[in-house]
Amino acid sequence: MAADTNALKLRRDAKKRKPLFIEKESKFTAGVKKRWRFPRGKHSKVRQMHKGRPALPNPGYGSPKSVRGLDRSGLEPVVVRRVEDLEGLDAGKHGIVISRTCGARKKMDVLKSVQAKKLSLLNIKDASAALSAMESLMAERKKVRAARMSAKAKKVEDKKKQAAAKKEAEAKEEKTESVEDKVAKEDAKKKEAEKTMTKRQ
Numbered sequence: 001m002a003a004d005t006n007a008l009k010l011r012r013d014a015k016k017r018k019p020l021f022i023e024k025e026s027k028f029t030a031g032v033k034k035r036w037r038f039p040r041g042k043h044s045k046v047r048q049m050h051k052g053r054p055a056l057p058n059p060g061y062g063s064p065k066s067v068r069g070l071d072r073s074g075l076e077p078v079v080v081r082r083v084e085d086l087e088g089l090d091a092g093k094h095g096i097v098i099s100r101t102c103g104a105r106k107k108m109d110v111l112k113s114v115q116a117k118k119l120s121l122l123n124i125k126d127a128s129a130a131l132s133a134m135e136s137l138m139a140e141r142k143k144v145r146a147a148r149m150s151a152k153a154k155k156v157e158d159k160k161k162q163a164a165a166k167k168e169a170e171a172k173e174e175k176t177e178s179v180e181d182k183v184a185k186e187d188a189k190k191k192e193a194e195k196t197m198t199k200r201q
Contacts, residue, residue, distance in 0.1 A: 004066055004067060004074055005074070007063075007064040007066045007067040008067050008070075008072070008074055010063075010064055011063040011064060011067055012072070014061070014063065015063075018061050019054070019055045021036045021054075021055070021056075021057050022034045022035065022036060022054070023035055023036065023037040024037075024039050024044070024046050024054065036057070038056075071095050071122055073095065073120070075093065075094060075095030075120060075122070076093055076094050076095065077094075077095050077096075077097045077122055078094045078095065078096060078097065079097050079098075079099050080096050080097065080098055080099065080102075080110055081099045081101070081102050081106070082102075082106055082109075082110065083106075083109050083110055083113050086110070086113055086114065086117060086119065089117075089119060091117070091118055091119050091120065094119070095119075095120050095121070095122040096110075096114055096119050096120065096121050096122060097121075097122050097123050098110055098111075098121070098123060098124065104134055104137070104138065105138075107134065108131060108134050108135070108138075111124075111127050111130060111131045111134075112131065114127060115127055115128070115131075
């Protein structure tokens with residue numbers, strides 16, 4: 001492990017001296033983005049590596065092979081999406097990176113199992129604080145959902161009560177209806193029936 005720590009130190013020191021590889025003329029022209037593109041001009045001084053021009057990427061800037069792809073603490077990052085992905089991981093070799101697409105409930109389960117197995121997290125600083133914050137958020141969500149469901153149930157009950165009251169009012173109207181109105185309605189029905197009979201003939 002001593003060689004690894006030395007290699008990590010070498011990489012750290014080399015990164016301090018490593019230049020920022022950006023596209024030619026990106027410092028001076030607003031339309032040219034600050035990203036790496038190889039200069040392809042026929043007379044490009046950068047491509048021809050003239051003195052005083054921006055440096056080109058080459059193997060000399062690379063990190064030592066023993067620590068290539070490792071975290072700054074010397075751990076190999078492993079992306080985890082569920083609890084089953086933690087099986088067979090070593091705390092001394094692997095560092096956990098919880099996936100960005102992982103949901104809140106699965107993330108909580110992963111955090112609990114990481115704390116139980118004493119694995120190191122690379123993309124979360126304080127696992128216990130993150131876990132407590134997520135638990136409080138879930139509790140708030142449950143409260144909001146319960147309140148919404150109760151309001152919905154209350155609305156349904158109110159609608160049922162209104163319908164029942166309407167039916168009662170209609171029944172009362174039918175009872176209070178006078179005998180003369182009933183006779184008039186029956187006469188109207190008979191006349192309509194006679195009209196339909198004459199139309200058929």
